[in-house]
Amino acid sequence: MKPKPKNSVELTKMRAAGQLAAQVLDFITPHVEVGTNTLKLNDLCHDFILKHNATPAPLNYKGFPKSICTSINDVVCHGIPSEKDILKDGDIVNIDVTVILDGYHGDTSRMYLVGNVSDEARKLVDDTYEAMMIGINTIKSGSYLSEVGKAIQEYSDKRCYGVVRDFCGHGLGKVFHESPPVLHYYPQIGCEDFRLRKGTTFTVEPMINLGTWEAETMEDGWTARTKDRKLSAQFEHTLAVTEDGVETFTESPKGWHKPPYA
Ligand code: MF3
Ligand code: CO
Ligand code: CO
Helix, strand or coil: CCCCCCCHHHHHHHHHHHHHHHHHHHHHHHHCCCCCEHHHHHHHHHHHHHHCCCEECCCCHHHCCCCCEEEECCEEECCCCCCCCECCCCCEEEEEEEEEECCEEEEEEEEEECCCCCHHHHHHHHHHHHHHHHHHCCCCCCCECHHHHHHHHHHHHHCCCEECCCCCEEECCCCCCEEEEECCCCCCCCCCCCECCCCCEEEECCEEECCCCCEEECCCCCCEEECCCCCEEECEEEEEECCCCEEECCCCCCCCCCCCCC
């Protein structure tokens, strides 16, 4: 199903929601350090979101028990914050925040480096950011949606990374996950492709692995890990198609795109 473009009133609300989500990631940055646990990060983000008159979309979404996702090392996505998950030197962690502000969603995630991270892990994080941007930069009114995944796949293939196929980006607005699904891989067999129209809003959120692209979901029904337990990284932005390009609603107010965040 082709997505319906948003009108300018809706886009204004999406812009505000996206900015708040990005602000949450800026706010949590100094708290991501050795020895902290991911429940603490969850609670800080939760309170910040409420204080800004918004709601954390993940909380109770299809039964998800917390307000943000925290995905450490080999966790591909949907890690559940827990007191037991204590950040240690050398970890890489994705924090994924989705807020609902004035009825509209803003969805964004970034990677964080904990203490001294190996060169290999740091390069994966850097390259994953680049993969997201290369996908985003294909977008403009009239471009094909599939170009996003094509660009990300080609970039990742060159570096022998695995591109996760079990999870994708998504349209969003009043609804958290709506049409269109945004695949990060190519070719996209059996999937509808179409030209993007101005005002269409969706996320790009590639998960890139050091090893196999394959993921598996744990007993808790949420936490997805790489099958070979090698590292996985992810970044996510919420976007709108414009006449000659793309507007990123979840740009960091502090200019914190990728680590190091100084
Ligand atoms: N924020 C995630 C996304 O990018 C979705 C999380 S759903 C949850 O689409 F239930 F796990 F929170
Ligand atoms: Co998303
Ligand atoms: Co997200």
